[in-house]
Amino acid sequence: xxxxxxxxxxxxxxGVWGWITTVDHKRIGVxxxxxxxxxxxxxxxEALVMRMQLAEADxxxxxxxxxxxxxxxxxxxxxxxxxxxxxxxxxxxxIPLMIGARDVAFPRLNAxxxxxxxxxxxxxxxxxxxxxxxxxGWFAYAPLTSNAFSGSSxxxxxxxxxxxxxxxxxxxxxxxxxxxxxLRAPGMTLMRMPIFAWMxxxxxxxxxxxxxxxxxxxxxxLFDRFFGTNFYSTAAGADPLLWQxxxxxxxxxxxxxxxxxxxxxxxxxxxxxxxxxLFGYTTIVLAGAVIAFLGFGVWAHHMFTVGxxxxxxxxxxxxxxxxxxxxxxxxxxxxxxLYGGSITFKTPMLFTIGFISMFLLGGLSGVMHAIVPVxxxxxxxxxxxxxxxxxxxxxxxxxxTAGLYYWFPKITGxxxxxxxxxxxxxxxxxxxxxxxxxxxxxxxxxxxxxIYTYSGDQGWEGINQLVSAGSFVVALAVLxxxxxxxxxxxxxxxxxxxxxxxxxxxxxxxxxxxxYNFAVVPTVRxxxxxxxxDGETVxxxxxxxxxxxxxxxxxxxxxxxVVAAAITIAAGALLxxxxxxxxxxxxxxxxxxxxxxxxxxxxxxxxxxxxxxEAGVHH
Amino acid sequence: MQYIVNGSESDHRTSTGxxxxxxxxxxxxxxxxxFFGPLIATHFIHRGKSLxxxxxxxxxxxxxxxxxxxxxxxxxxxxxxxxxxxxxxLRSFRIWTATTALLGMVFIGFQMVEFTEFAAxxxxxxxxxxxxxxxxxxxxHGAHVTVGILWLWSIxxxxxxxxxxxxxxxxxEIAGLYWHFVDIVWIIIFGVVxxxxxxxxxxRLIEHASVIGRLIG
Numbered sequence: 056x057x058x059x060x061x062x063x064x065x066x067x068x069x070g071v072w073g074w075i076t077t078v079d080h081k082r083i084g085v086x087x088x089x090x091x092x093x094x095x096x097x098x099x100x101e102a103l104v105m106r107m108q109l110a111e112a113d114x115x116x117x118x119x120x121x122x123x124x125x126x127x128x129x130x131x132x133x134x135x136x137x138x139x140x141x142x143x144x145x146x147x148x149x150i151p152l153m154i155g156a157r158d159v160a161f162p163r164l165n166a167x168x169x170x171x172x173x174x175x176x177x178x179x180x181x182x183x184x185x186x187x188x189x190x191x192g193w194f195a196y197a198p199l200t201s202n203a204f205s206g207s208s209x210x211x212x213x214x215x216x217x218x219x220x221x222x223x224x225x226x227x228x229x230x231x232x233x234x235x236x237x238l239r240a241p242g243m244t245l246m247r248m249p250i251f252a253w254m255x256x257x258x259x260x261x262x263x264x265x266x267x268x269x270x271x272x273x274x275x276x277l278f279d280r281f282f283g284t285n286f287y288s289t290a291a292g293a294d295p296l297l298w299q300x301x302x303x304x305x306x307x308x309x310x311x312x313x314x315x316x317x318x319x320x321x322x323x324x325x326x327x328x329x330x331x332x333l334f335g336y337t338t339i340v341l342a343g344a345v346i347a348f349l350g351f352g353v354w355a356h357h358m359f360t361v362g363x364x365x366x367x368x369x370x371x372x373x374x375x376x377x378x379x380x381x382x383x384x385x386x387x388x389x390x391x392x393l394y395g396g397s398i399t400f401k402t403p404m405l406f407t408i409g410f411i412s413m414f415l416l417g418g419l420s421g422v423m424h425a426i427v428p429v430x431x432x433x434x435x436x437x438x439x440x441x442x443x444x445x446x447x448x449x450x451x452x453x454x455x456t457a458g459l460y461y462w463f464p465k466i467t468g469x470x471x472x473x474x475x476x477x478x479x480x481x482x483x484x485x486x487x488x489x490x491x492x493x494x495x496x497x498x499x500x501x502x503x504x505x506i507y508t509y510s511g512d513q514g515w516e517g518i519n520q521l522v523s524a525g526s527f528v529v530a531l532a533v534l535x536x537x538x539x540x541x542x543x544x545x546x547x548x549x550x551x552x553x554x555x556x557x558x559x560x561x562x563x564x565x566x567x568x569x570x571y572n573f574a575v576v577p578t579v580r581x582x583x584x585x586x587x588x589d590g591e592t593v594x595x596x597x598x599x600x601x602x603x604x605x606x607x608x609x610x611x612x613x614x615x616x617v618v619a620a621a622i623t624i625a626a627g628a629l630l631x632x633x634x635x636x637x638x639x640x641x642x643x644x645x646x647x648x649x650x651x652x653x654x655x656x657x658x659x660x661x662x663x664x665x666x667x668x669e670a671g672v673h674h
Numbered sequence: 675m676q677y678i679v680n681g682s683e684s685d686h687r688t689s690t691g692x693x694x695x696x697x698x699x700x701x702x703x704x705x706x707x708x709f710f711g712p713l714i715a716t717h718f719i720h721r722g723k724s725l726x727x728x729x730x731x732x733x734x735x736x737x738x739x740x741x742x743x744x745x746x747x748x749x750x751x752x753x754x755x756x757x758x759x760x761x762x763x764l765r766s767f768r769i770w771t772a773t774t775a776l777l778g779m780v781f782i783g784f785q786m787v788e789f790t791e792f793a794a795x796x797x798x799x800x801x802x803x804x805x806x807x808x809x810x811x812x813x814x815h816g817a818h819v820t821v822g823i824l825w826l827w828s829i830x831x832x833x834x835x836x837x838x839x840x841x842x843x844x845x846x847e848i849a850g851l852y853w854h855f856v857d858i859v860w861i862i863i864f865g866v867v868x869x870x871x872x873x874x875x876x877x878r879l880i881e882h883a884s885v886i887g888r889l890i891g
Contacts, residue, residue: 161694229698229701232697233694233697236689237688237689237697264704264708266705267709268711270709272712278799278810282799283799284799284800284806284810285805285806286807288803291802291803292720293720293803297716297719301716
C-alpha cells in the first residue's frame, strides 16, 4: 500500500485536527449546530436587506436582480442550511444518548454527511463572489430555470450546491434509520423511545423517500443546462408542469422534515416542565407517522392555480384537509399535557408554549389554503409568506430554540442565562408577530410576494414599515441569543447531570457526556427511566467502575472528508467545464479518481485503529 | 418505573436482529426505488409528446428480449454464488461470481450497441424529448449495473486475498441484494418502456406526423 505518503491516521481526538477527523456523533452534532447558526445569521442579514428595501414605497436601495438573489438565497439557506442542519445537530447529539447507544450505526458515514452539507452550502454561497447568486426562487421552477430564461450561472450553483448537500442529507437519513432501529439499548423498545427519537426515525424515512425525487428533478435540470437535453423544454414537447410535480412531491414531505424535529423536541420538553407524563404518547407517535404518509399525497396543493383540472384539485384539497387531523391531534395532546401540570416557566418551556401557539396560527392559515377558492385568491401573495413563516419560524425555529435552551447544559455542561433567555423569548415573540402577522393583511390587500418594490398609492407602505420594524426586533432577539450562547459557554452555571429533573436517558450521564456516552450500557424498563411511579426524579444507581481504555470506540478518520471533498470538487468542476472544457475534464477525472480511491480506502480501513487502543493504555 | 443497570454487555446484538449493513442496503434499495420511479414516470407521461425524431418504433424488441434474458440469468448465477460461499465452497463462489459479472458485462455490451445504433438513426439525448427521457432512464440503469459489476469483481478478487469466507458471506449477500434489485428495475423498464411503450406505436406515428404537419403548416 502507499500509506507511507499519506498523513498518519489520527488517533487522538484533540485540537483542530481532532474536530476535522472526528467520527464522534456528539462532535458532529456540534459542528452541524455551529455551522447552521452561521448560516442563520447570513440568511437573517439577507432578510433584513429585503425588509430595508420594502420599508418604503418606490425604494431603490437595491436592484431587482439583487432582490431576486436575496429572496432565493434567504429561502434556500433557511431551509437547507439552517433548519435542516439544526435538526441534524440535535439528531446527532441526542439520538445515541436517548436510545442508550455509544454512537450511530455508521460513524464515518455520519462525518461524510456533515462534510457534504458544509461543502455543498459553501459551493452554493460562492456564487455571491462570482456576482451570480441563484435568483429563480427557492423552488427554482423550470422552464424559468432553463438556459433560455436563466442564462447566468446562478442556477448552476444552486443545482450543484443542492445536489452535493442532498447526498449528505440522504446518507444521514440512512444512518439514523439504522441507528434507531438497530442500536437501542436492551429494554428500549420502540414504544419506550422519547418522542424526539420517534420523530427522527420518521424524518429519516421521509428523507430517504423524498430526497431521491429532488435528486431526479435536479439531475434532469442539470442535464438540460449542461448537456442540452430536453426535459424541461416545452419547445421539444415537454410538460411545463414536470418540474413542479417532481419538486413538490419532494417539497411537501420536506415541510414535515422541517417541522417534525421541533414537534419531537417540545414533546420531550413538556413532561419535564409540567412534571407529568406526556398525554397520549401513542397517539402522538401515530399522528407523526400518519403525517409522514399523508405528506406524500398532498403535493399538488402547491399547484392549485396551475390548471390541474377539477378532479385532481378536489382530491388534493381533501387530502390536505385530512393532514390537518393528525396535526390537530398532536396539538390537543400537548394542551392536555399542560392541563393540570405543575408548570415551571423556564426558557425552554416558554419557547415550547411559543411554538404551540405560533404553529397553531400557521396551521390554521394552512387549512385555509386547502379551500381551493380561498387559495386561488391568496396564491403568491404575502398571505402565503405569512403562513409559511408562522409554520417554519414560529414553528420550527421556536421549537429548535426551545431545544437549544433545554439541551445546552447537556452539550456544554453549563446552564444558559435565564434572564437573557427570557429577554430573548419575549423580544422574539413580539418581533416575530410584528413582522409576520401584518403580512396576512398585506396579502389580503393584494401585495404579491417577491416584488422588489411597490408604488406609494397602493396603500401598502404603512404595514410594510411595521413589518420592517418587526424584523429588526427579531434581529435583536437573535443577537441576544448569540450573546447568551457565547457567555454561557464560558461563564454559565455548572449544570450537573440532570439540571431540569428530566426523565429520559440522556440525563443519566455526565454533562458534557464522555466520548463513549455510557460507561455501562443501561437496561431500560420504562418510557421515563429517571422518574419513579410518583413522577419524582431519581438518580441512576451508582455504576460499577469501568476502565475507560476497555471501551473501544471508532477511531477518527479523514477518508469521509476526502470523499466529500472529491464529490464537491467534481460538482464544481462542471462550472469550470463550462468555462474551459479541457480543464473541466481534467479536474473531473482527478477528483473522480481521488473519490474512488478514497472510497476503497474507507471501505478497507479498520473501524478501530490499533494505535488508539495503545494510546489509551499509555494515557 | 425503575432504572436498572445491566452489567452484561450486549453490544454486538442489534435490536432487530438484522445486521446493520444489511438493513442499510434494504433502506438504500427503498430509496433507490424512489429514484427510478420519477425517471420512469417522466418517460411515460411524455409518451407521444416528443416532437422530433424517432420514437418507440426504433426499438428492436427481439434483441432487447435476449439482453433481458441475459440479465435474468445473471441473477440465477448470483444466487448460486451466494449459496457457494454460504457452504464455504470458495471455488463455486468464484465461478458463479465471475459468471454474474460477465453476464452483466454482456448486458452492458448489448446496451452500448443499442445506444450506438440509435445514435446512428438520429436518437441522442439532445435530439428529442424521447431521446432525453429514454436514454437518461436506461443510462442510469446501465450505470447501476456497472457499479454492480465493479462491486462483483471487487469481491471476486478480494476472495484471493482471503477476505471472503463462509463467516462473512453477508458481504456477498449484500452485493447480491443490490444486484437482484437492479435486475428487477430492468424488468420494469423492459415491461413498461419497451413492451407497453411500443404498443400502438404505428397509430401514434401517424398522429405524430399530423402534429408535425400542423406545426409546419
